Amino acid sequence: MSQQFRLEREGLINREKKISFNFNGTEFFGYEGDTLASALLANGIHLVGRSFKYHRPRGFFGAGVDEPNAKLQVTINGYSEPNVNATEIELVEGLSATSQNCWPSVKFDIGAINNFLSKFFPAGFYYKTFMWPKSFWYKIYEPFIRKAAGLGIASTSKDNERYDHKYEYCDLLVAGSGPAGLASAYAAAKNGAKVILAEDKPRFGGSLLIDDVTIDNLSGKDWAEKIISELKEMPNVIVKNRSQVFGYYDHNMTVMSEKVGDHLKKKDKYTPRQRLWYIRAKQVFLATGSIERPIVFGNNDTPGVFLSAAAKEYIKVYGVLIGKKPIIFTNNDSAYETALEFKKQGINPIVLDTRKDQNSELVEEAKNQNIEIRFSHAVIAAHGYTKVKSVTFGRLNKDKTNFENIERLTCDCICVSGFWTPTVHLASQSGNKLKFDEKIDAFIPDKSKQNEKSLGASNGVFNLKETLQKSFDIGSETSKLITKNNESILIPKVNEKKQSTHDKFWCSPLPKNKDYKRFVDFQNDVAVSDIELALREGYRSIEHVKRYTTLGMATDQGRTSNLNGLQLVANIEKKIVPQVGHTTFRPPFTPITIGTIVGREVGKEYMPTRKTPMHEWHEKNNAVFVDAGAWKRPRYYKQGNENLFEASRREAKNVRDNVGLCDVTTLGKIDIKGPDSAEFLNRVYTNSWLKLPIGKSRYGIMLREDGIIMDDGTTTRIGDDHYHMTTTTAQAANVLSHLEYYLQVVWPELNVNVLSTTEQWAGVSLAGPKSRDVLSKLFPDLDVSNKNLPFMGYAEDNLFGVPVRIFRISFSGELAYEINVNSDSGLFMWEKILEVGEEFNIQPYGTEALSTLRIEMGHVAGPEIDGRTIPYDLALEGLISKKKDFIGKSSLQKQAFNINDRQTIVGLVPMDKKTSIPEGSHLVKDKDAKLPNPKLGHVSSSCWSVENNNPFSLAIIKDGRKMVGQQLYAISPLNNTAVQVEVISSHYVDKEGVRVRS
Numbered sequence: 001m002s003q004q005f006r007l008e009r010e011g012l013i014n015r016e017k018k019i020s021f022n023f024n025g026t027e028f029f030g031y032e033g034d035t036l037a038s039a040l041l042a043n044g045i046h047l048v049g050r051s052f053k054y055h056r057p058r059g060f061f062g063a064g065v066d067e068p069n070a071k072l073q074v075t076i077n078g079y080s081e082p083n084v085n086a087t088e089i090e091l092v093e094g095l096s097a098t099s100q101n102c103w104p105s106v107k108f109d110i111g112a113i114n115n116f117l118s119k120f121f122p123a124g125f126y127y128k129t130f131m132w133p134k135s136f137w138y139k140i141y142e143p144f145i146r147k148a149a150g151l152g153i154a155s156t157s158k159d160n161e162r163y164d165h166k167y168e169y170c171d172l173l174v175a176g177s178g179p180a181g182l183a184s185a186y187a188a189a190k191n192g193a194k195v196i197l198a199e200d201k202p203r204f205g206g207s208l209l210i211d212d213v214t215i216d217n218l219s220g221k222d223w224a225e226k227i228i229s230e231l232k233e234m235p236n237v238i239v240k241n242r243s244q245v246f247g248y249y250d251h252n253m254t255v256m257s258e259k260v261g262d263h264l265k266k267k268d269k270y271t272p273r274q275r276l277w278y279i280r281a282k283q284v285f286l287a288t289g290s291i292e293r294p295i296v297f298g299n300n301d302t303p304g305v306f307l308s309a310a311a312k313e314y315i316k317v318y319g320v321l322i323g324k325k326p327i328i329f330t331n332n333d334s335a336y337e338t339a340l341e342f343k344k345q346g347i348n349p350i351v352l353d354t355r356k357d358q359n360s361e362l363v364e365e366a367k368n369q370n371i372e373i374r375f376s377h378a379v380i381a382a383h384g385y386t387k388v389k390s391v392t393f394g395r396l397n398k399d400k401t402n403f404e405n406i407e408r409l410t411c412d413c414i415c416v417s418g419f420w421t422p423t424v425h426l427a428s429q430s431g432n433k434l435k436f437d438e439k440i441d442a443f444i445p446d447k448s449k450q451n452e453k454s455l456g457a458s459n460g461v462f463n464l465k466e467t468l469q470k471s472f473d474i475g476s477e478t479s480k481l482i483t484k485n486n487e488s489i490l491i492p493k494v495n496e497k498k499q500s501t502h503d504k505f506w507c508s509p510l511p512k513n514k515d516y517k518r519f520v521d522f523q524n525d526v527a528v529s530d531i532e533l534a535l536r537e538g539y540r541s542i543e544h545v546k547r548y549t550t551l552g553m554a555t556d557q558g559r560t561s562n563l564n565g566l567q568l569v570a571n572i573e574k575k576i577v578p579q580v581g582h583t584t585f586r587p588p589f590t591p592i593t594i595g596t597i598v599g600r601e602v603g604k605e606y607m608p609t610r611k612t613p614m615h616e617w618h619e620k621n622n623a624v625f626v627d628a629g630a631w632k633r634p635r636y637y638k639q640g641n642e643n644l645f646e647a648s649r650r651e652a653k654n655v656r657d658n659v660g661l662c663d664v665t666t667l668g669k670i671d672i673k674g675p676d677s678a679e680f681l682n683r684v685y686t687n688s689w690l691k692l693p694i695g696k697s698r699y700g701i702m703l704r705e706d707g708i709i710m711d712d713g714t715t716t717r718i719g720d721d722h723y724h725m726t727t728t729t730a731q732a733a734n735v736l737s738h739l740e741y742y743l744q745v746v747w748p749e750l751n752v753n754v755l756s757t758t759e760q761w762a763g764v765s766l767a768g769p770k771s772r773d774v775l776s777k778l779f780p781d782l783d784v785s786n787k788n789l790p791f792m793g794y795a796e797d798n799l800f801g802v803p804v805r806i807f808r809i810s811f812s813g814e815l816a817y818e819i820n821v822n823s824d825s826g827l828f829m830w831e832k833i834l835e836v837g838e839e840f841n842i843q844p845y846g847t848e849a850l851s852t853l854r855i856e857m858g859h860v861a862g863p864e865i866d867g868r869t870i871p872y873d874l875a876l877e878g879l880i881s882k883k884k885d886f887i888g889k890s891s892l893q894k895q896a897f898n899i900n901d902r903q904t905i906v907g908l909v910p911m912d913k914k915t916s917i918p919e920g921s922h923l924v925k926d927k928d929a930k931l932p933n934p935k936l937g938h939v940s941s942s943c944w945s946v947e948n949n950n951p952f953s954l955a956i957i958k959d960g961r962k963m964v965g966q967q968l969y970a971i972s973p974l975n976n977t978a979v980q981v982e983v984i985s986s987h988y989v990d991k992e993g994v995r996v997r998s
Contacts, residue, residue: 059303082152178206298516668732
């Protein structure tokens with residue numbers, strides 16, 4: 001297939017290497033150095049997708065990060081990725097791309113009916129439409145919204161690519177390799193500074209690759225190559241292309257995404273696809289350039305409408321014509337460079353300039369080349385459905401609010417230029433407060449919060465000579481302060497064409513009786529009429545207008561729409577743009593893959609997998625594991641064809657009737673030593689600890705400073721100044737940090753040391769009415785009677801020569817003991833206990849049975865200690881000392897914590913004693929009440945009670961203590977079911993605690 005729009009001699013591509021690719025089922029070819037966009041344009045393909053909201057035909061608009069339309073589903077090496085910007089992906093052999101958001105094809109899309117019904121889908125229509133009737137939500141509205149959401153399709157297959165992270169430090173990071181970036185990096189490097197130069201495109205040089213300028217008698221391209229060659233030879237410089245600095249954070253930390261292997265068909269095993277760089281720099285230079293902004297006119301989203309600079313880039317870099325009958329629509333001189341490029345290729349463009357007659361160098365050159373120019377003219381509308389075929393334009397009246405005459409011309413493309421917008425995203429992310437520059441009608445950086453400077457076009461400087469002069473000077477001055485060197489740099493001589501000022505014209509007026517859609521944001525189908533509607537409906541803040549209309553949201557981030565949107569709001573509100581303000585620029589500047597963010601932390605590398613010393617035994621005995629933080633814990637032990645429900649009931653029932661053994665090694669364990677240990681615990685826990693005897697354990701809760709429960713557990717006094725603390729598995733690390741913080745920062749005068757010993761001890765829980773029988777056989781020389789080893793008692797002994805610690809504490813509500821040995825002996829202890837306990841019908845039990853046992857007895861755990869509850873809510877106010885101070889005590893005096901009807905813990909049983917109550921269910925009095933139905937609370941934990949053979953749940957509900965005996969409904973928001981329940985005590989088994997103390 002011939003490429004009818006490929007120029008023979010232009011471009012920087014490698015014509016010696018053809019590359020085949022597939023688009024929408026058809027094979028095409030391009031060349032090495034092409035982007036997917038340039039290759040498609042060379043083949044005459046303009047229609048590539050459909051817009052999100054109205055499904056209008058969409059084509060290419062820009063040539064890089066400025067592209068809002070051309071998002072494609074791309075498959076390379078068998079992996080599919082949605083929403084890939086066709087202007088930023090390099091052509092690779094075998095690449096396959098398909099259009100998104102269309103069915104059955106991009107040329108004929110059923111969804112295009114939305115365009116004809118656009119009057120019914122104005123800005124914010126979804127806020128008003130999907131509220132009534134209520135019954136439509138689950139069956140009609142929600143499925144429709146979910147199906148319509150998004151553009152591409154996220155892959156469900158495994159991504160087999162490799163991703164890396166890298167951490168780097170430098171004196172100077174330069175983002176951008178245009179003239180400002182090259183000059184500043186070169187000057188700093190010559191002074192000995194450690195420099196990182198990052199360029200997001202494959203080629204260095206930025207605007208120098210396409211502008212008709214000379215530097216020291218070299219073309220802009222050749223001068224850029226010369227500087228880059230020298231920088232690459234310097235040992236103190238890292239030069240990176242295909243690398244986008246997309247985020248700027250505190251302490252001068254920037255984040256950069258490098259495309260290492262995206263452009264390679266074949267790469268070795270250890271070459272990553274992409275690499276994420278975390279860079280800390282003493283100084284950051286932002287040489288990110290500027291983005292050409294469009295002029296708004298009717299049907300300006302039609303395929304074939306381009307930014308003028310993009311059209312020039314396709315010619316100069318890729319050797320591609322975007323059309324052969326171009327209209328150039330501009331309010332400034334820069335578009336004349338595009339017109340002259342067309343002329344060089346034998347194409348006769350027509351320039352429509354909103355300004356009155358101009359006599360700048362570029363305009364005069366265009367006149368000398370016999371290019372047709374019509375001053376005081378503007379495009380009214382483009383015509384054509386899937387491609388521009390003609391244009392309506394007219395002469396503007398004096399105040400440019402209407403047209404004096406209207407004409408129509410055939411054309412195949414429109415190149416539009418509304419002047420330039422500095423790329424200030426990174427500067428704004430750094431904390432720089434932007435200011436509005438009326439000369440260029442755009443925001444530029446103002447006061448820096450961090451060590452950053454914006455250079456060149458990103459700072460509103462569009463003159464090459466001034467850009468180079470300032471960039472060389474700043475690079476030298478900044479590096480001199482860092483390295484103390486003073487290497488002088490000779491400023492090169494520059495030859496460039498002078499340009500006149502631009503016209504403050506941003507939107508073409510509509511003639512009478514014409515209702516063309518004039519789009520401000522192409523990606524989100526936001527038209528001038530949408531912004532007008534938002535303002536009519538009372539939205540004034542630009543951030544509110546943004547969210548109501550979706551202007552400048554999603555991956556585009558307003559790159560080509562933001563300032564036009566601000567100008568429209570300012571005109572309607574009769575304000576100036578600075579009074580309107582600007583929206584927030586958030587990282588990432590351009591989309592990056594999830595793989596890049598995650599790096600190698602996938603699969604088993606997601607986090608360290610921690611196993612207890614008994615793990616292999618669990619595996620051999622059919623344990624089904626559950627993740628508990630980084631730990632693997634047995635959830636249940638499968639026998640035969642048992643499922644989770646059957647196995648956990650069997651295990652829990654055996655604990656209640658006989659004796660069970662549970663691996664509790666994962667519980668956090670902290671060793672506390674020092675003469676002030678008791679005082680320290682007294683301040684950390686809410687209850688008293690100063691008089692705890694040696695050989696005794698005590699249950700306690702610790703609060704955050706805001707009065708919310710942080711964690712619970714037991715602490716045992718082993719010696720005069722020695723304590724052993726246990727924490728929940730999930731909070732072990734947080735509790736240790738909490739203790740360390742208070743010892744080092746708040747109470748440094750306390751002589752206490754804390755040390756995590758979680759890994760040093762293997763632990764088991766021996767629970768059930770026959771647990772003392774097993775214990776007495778394990779330790780025949782130890783008196784384990786209730787008198788000698790009472791509830792919350794502690795003893796030390798040895799298990800066939802292995803030293804052990806025995807704690808009489810219970811999580812199950814049954815007579816129970818926790819036994820700890822050094823980790824190396826954990827498996828020996830486990831097997832020995834099972835061997836000795838065989839005659840008492842001992843069985844191992846997992847976390848599911850453990851949950852059942854603790855829920856039945858009303859013991860609170862993670863679901864109840866959820867970061868919102870205070871001791872009173874969980875019936876733990878008896879542990880609050882009134883005689884001492886402790887962390888969080890003052891916060892407990894807050895008014896909200898002392899209202900009489902706070903939500904408190906209760907138990908629930910279903911009225912039919914059969915239907916399980918889903919965790920997370922909302923509790924209401926009347927399931928049929930009109931919305932909003934007052935929510936009384938929620939179900940925190942549920943189980944099947946093996947003691948009473950029916951479902952039982954713990955819940956936290958409003959004024960729970962007075963609700964006992966009442967009937968409510970537990971409504972699950974996930975499956976829309978309602979279960980009638982009775983409120984009872986949270987202690988469903990052994991309310992008096994007789995068993996645990998027997």
